[in-house]
Amino acid sequence: MLEWKPDYETGVPAVDTQHKVLFNNINRLEKLLDKDEIERAEADYLLDFLKQYVAQHFQFEETCMARYQCPAHPKNKEQHAQLQNALAHFNQDYATFGPLKELLQRLHATMVWWINSHILKVDSQLKGCVPSKVFVELSPEPDWSALANHMISGKLVAGGAGGAGTALGGCRIAGA
Numbered sequence: 001m002l003e004w005k006p007d008y009e010t011g012v013p014a015v016d017t018q019h020k021v022l023f024n025n026i027n028r029l030e031k032l033l034d035k036d037e038i039e040r041a042e043a044d045y046l047l048d049f050l051k052q053y054v055a056q057h058f059q060f061e062e063t064c065m066a067r068y069q070c071p072a073h074p075k076n077k078e079q080h081a082q083l084q085n086a087l088a089h090f091n092q093d094y095a096t097f098g099p100l101k102e103l104l105q106r107l108h109a110t111m112v113w114w115i116n117s118h119i120l121k122v123d124s125q126l127k128g129c130v131p132s133k134v135f136v137e138l139s140p141e142p143d144w145s146a147l148a149n150h151m152i153s154g155k156l157v158a159g160g161a162g163g164a165g166t167a168l169g170g171c172r173i174a175g176a
């Protein structure tokens with residue numbers, strides 16, 4: 001099972017929260033794979049989650065990287081496109097073959113690889129680019145609320161006094 005550790009932090013609480021949502025669902029996939037029989041409804045849910053997640057989280061994170069002029073921004077966008085492409089292939093195979101254990105095992109392995117190669121090596125570079133008094137929140141919130149329901153605990157928007165910031169394409173800067 002994946003466990004959160006400080007090395008995964010990006011310096012942006014909202015991005016970290018989104019990553020924790022991903023960890024939670026990859027662990028759900030691992031639990032599903034431990035069973036003798038794959039539950040179709042659970043597999044459907046997890047595939048649907050990943051589809052929504054890549055569309056919404058990647059866009060948010062890329063906005064943050066651009067906002068803070070993170071040098072990892074081009075690499076981040078490139079790798080996001082690669083994972084989106086890989087997930088599109090998984091979705092095609094899933095639609096054709098259904099919840100085959102081998103297919104879901106490959107999906108799980110891909111996502112664990114993603115955590116360790118992408119979040120740890122690319123996303124974490126955001127940390128050095130974010131000013132210390134900054135907080136970031138998602139906008140618009142309704143698009144994210146479905147994913148927020150899948151969190152283990154905590155609130156989606158973390159940090160900051162709220163209300164005093166300036167909206168900047170999804171990233172909000174306290175006092176800026």
Ligand SMILES: [Fe+2]
Pocket residue numbers: 061076080118122123
């Ligand atoms: Fe990323």
